[in-house]
Amino acid sequence: SAVISQKPSRDICQRGTSLTIQCQVDSQVTMMFWYRQQPGQSLTLIATANQGSEATYESGFVIDKFPISRPNLTFSTLTVSNMSPEDSSIYLCSVVSPRDTEAFFGQGTRLTVV
């Protein structure tokens, strides 16, 4: 299993600013993902954070808006840049252990942009 610490747990930000969300895992994991979950909706994958290389983004998400860092196998950050109210959502960090075929999630970051 994996324990994930994600912070901040919530924030209220002004439009036009940026917020960086941190995700720390208690063990080395290969696969790490960032999701967005809008109110009442299911999870939408933003990108796969690759250690030592650029993240792989899903359709509709771009690096300029959601830059991701993955400096090692236990840590990643997601930045939400130039925020607008439409970016208000819950952002979740997740890891998958291929051996476990199970996904583990951080507690999420509730972002409100005003």
Add this chain to the structure above:
Amino acid sequence: LAKTTQPISMDSYEGQEVNITCSHNNIATNDYITWYQQFPSQGPRFIIQGYKTKVTNEVASLFIPADRKSSTLSLPRVSLSDTAVYYCLVGLDSNYQLIWGAGTKLIIKP
């Protein structure tokens, strides 16, 4: 990757057994079936996983028929704290990504 279909919402009462069925007609031979539970303002949490027949743990049971085209999550004697969204997922794709459906919003009433 197999697509899943679940009821959008369900209601039940405390003390009852709740069964949530998920359809996954295109499940692949190597796919496992996994259920997650998500409370408001929290990340999803693993409940149970199975491949075939029946799996039981301290939280739930998972029933999978022989053709594996559906599965049923069974929650015994639910309480108010079981109110949550329950997601059924099938397999991991080659990039170890999960495809999340809409889930089932379960509301338990007193």
